[in-house]
């Protein structure tokens with residue numbers, strides 16, 4: 276599943292989703308997905324590595340800012356945005 280969708284080896288996390296022709300890997304926040312679908316960058320998708328505390332579904336009092344990265348099938352990875360953690 277992950278290889279078929281071009282997710283780099285180091286980012287094969289527990290959750291994968293497909294939306295609007297993009298691949299989402301890990302706990303990608305909805306704000307980043309909305310920005311992705313609006314801006315439509317030339318990437319394969321977004322990944323949040325490591326299931327960080329404070330990401331969606333991982334709400335935590337010990338959450339810290341975490342990075343949303345872009346990736347492509349050539350193995351290029353870049354910072355998309357840094358998100359603030361959620362505390363619930």
Ligand SMILES: [Cu+2]
Pocket residue numbers: 289290301302326
């Ligand atoms: Cu997870």
